[in-house]
Amino acid sequence: MTNPWTLSQKSPDRRHADHRGSEVRLYGLNAVQAVFATRPQAIRKLYLTEARIPHCKALLAWCVKHRIGYRVVTDADLNRLAASAHHEGVVADVLRTEPLTLSDWLNTLPAGPAAALWLDGVGNPHNFGAILRAAAHFGVMAVLLPHTSPLTLSGAAARVAEGGAENVPLVRVSGCTEGIGPLHAAGFTLVATVIHDGASVFTAELPKRLIYVMGAENEGMNADLTAACDLRLSIPGTGDVESLNVAAATAVFLAEWRRRL
Numbered sequence: 291m292t293n294p295w296t297l298s299q300k301s302p303d304r305r306h307a308d309h310r311g312s313e314v315r316l317y318g319l320n321a322v323q324a325v326f327a328t329r330p331q332a333i334r335k336l337y338l339t340e341a342r343i344p345h346c347k348a349l350l351a352w353c354v355k356h357r358i359g360y361r362v363v364t365d366a367d368l369n370r371l372a373a374s375a376h377h378e379g380v381v382a383d384v385l386r387t388e389p390l391t392l393s394d395w396l397n398t399l400p401a402g403p404a405a406a407l408w409l410d411g412v413g414n415p416h417n418f419g420a421i422l423r424a425a426a427h428f429g430v431m432a433v434l435l436p437h438t439s440p441l442t443l444s445g446a447a448a449r450v451a452e453g454g455a456e457n458v459p460l461v462r463v464s465g466c467t468e469g470i471g472p473l474h475a476a477g478f479t480l481v482a483t484v485i486h487d488g489a490s491v492f493t494a495e496l497p498k499r500l501i502y503v504m505g506a507e508n509e510g511m512n513a514d515l516t517a518a519c520d521l522r523l524s525i526p527g528t529g530d531v532e533s534l535n536v537a538a539a540t541a542v543f544l545a546e547w548r549r550r551l
Contacts, residue, residue, distance in 0.1 A: 314386045316448045317368070317377035319345060324453030325384050326352065332385040336360040337371055342379035376449060386443065389460040392469050395432055396476050403498040405547050406478070408434040408463070410515055411506030412536055413441060419450025420537035421504070426454030428544040432461045434469065434501070467518050473501060480519040482511060483543060485533045488524030491546050497521075498551075502543050504536055 313334060316322055319342070325332055326349045336353055338346055340362055353360045368377045407430060412418060418441055425433060435441055448455045463469040470480060479497040482488070483504055503519055505511030516522075525534060525542050534542065 312386055313383050314443055314448075315372065315381060315383050315445050317372040317374060317381040317445050318449035318452070319378045319380050320453040321445075321448040321451065321455065322380050322382045323349070324456040325382065328456045329385075329387075331356075332387075333358055333382055334385065335383040337363050337368060337381040339363065339365060339368065339379040346380065372445060374446065374449075378449075387460075389435065389462040390432070392434070392461055392463050392472055395459065395461045396472060399431060399476065403551055404431045404478075405499075405544065406430060406432045406434060406461075406501050407540065408469075408480070408501050408503040408515075409439065409441065410436060410466075410503060410511045412439075412504060413506065415441075415444045415447040416450050417535065417537045419447035419455070421540050422447065422451035422458055423454040424537065424541040424544055426451070426457040428541075428548045430458055430544065432459045434461045434463050436463050436466060466512050466515050470518050479521060481521045481523055481543075482516045482519035483539065484510075484516070484522050484524055486524065488522040490526050491523045491543055492526070494521070494523055496547055496550055500547065502540070502547075504540055504543075506536070 316325065322336075323346075330352055333349075333353070336349065336358065338360070343350065343362070350360060352358065363371075365379070368379065368381050369375050371377075371381045405428070407421065407425060409418075409421070412421070422433065424430075443455055443460070473480065477499045478501050479499065480501045480503060483502055503511060503515060505516075510516075523543070525539060527534075533539065
């Protein structure tokens with residue numbers, strides 16, 4: 291194949307697409323392949339090692355057909371492009387998907403059982419990626435983010451999500467509690483996930499349509515949001531550690547909801 295553009299051998303492009311507003315730089319084979327599978331038109335540039343060519347034949351053919359720039363580079367180049375050694379031999383600049391508004395999401399939501407996550411205070415991109423992976427695995431309909439949340443899809447989050455980021459829409463909620471009324475009207479029960487003093491998720495009755503509200507590991511959830519929730523649930527354990535990591539806890543809560551469908 292003939293490369294339709296070239297990358298300077300002296301100094302590879304080290305700029306992160308996160309800083310370009312409309313693009314994000316993703317890395318990791320599953321993360322990039324998930325974009326190709328769901329919205330190939332979003333791919334703007336592709337970098338990969340020679341060893342990854344056999345795994346990306348369809349993607350490279352797309353790039354050639356649609357005149358999308360690609361470049362075969364070294365591992366060292368990808369380390370600099372991704373600012374990470376965990377790129378798995380492929381990096382891509384793709385158009386960022388903007389979060390939905392709460393009303394737009396609710397207007398397209400089908401009837402029947404549904405689960406979503408409301409992340410309050412969660413800020414670590416690796417936790418975010420693990421949460422997106424669990425959300426995709428268990429069929430979560432969306433991840434809700436307060437307008438003040440700094441979370442956005444990054445290369446690190448997408449890699450940890452292993453393709454899950456392309457299958458779970460993000461929804462922006464205008465304020466801490468403004469979204470509760472519309473969610474109730476849509477039949478959702480809001481569930482505060484707490485470390486102590488909540489009913490056991492393994493024995494409590496779980497609604498068919500629910501929003502698990504997950505708080506930051508240190509600060510927990512906003513007090514007003516916690517008070518506005520309809521249920522309080524906890525994950526019982528041995529007590530040898532105080533709690534689970536927020537991503538691990540999310541997977542447990544979602545697995546129990548899914549098990550009862």
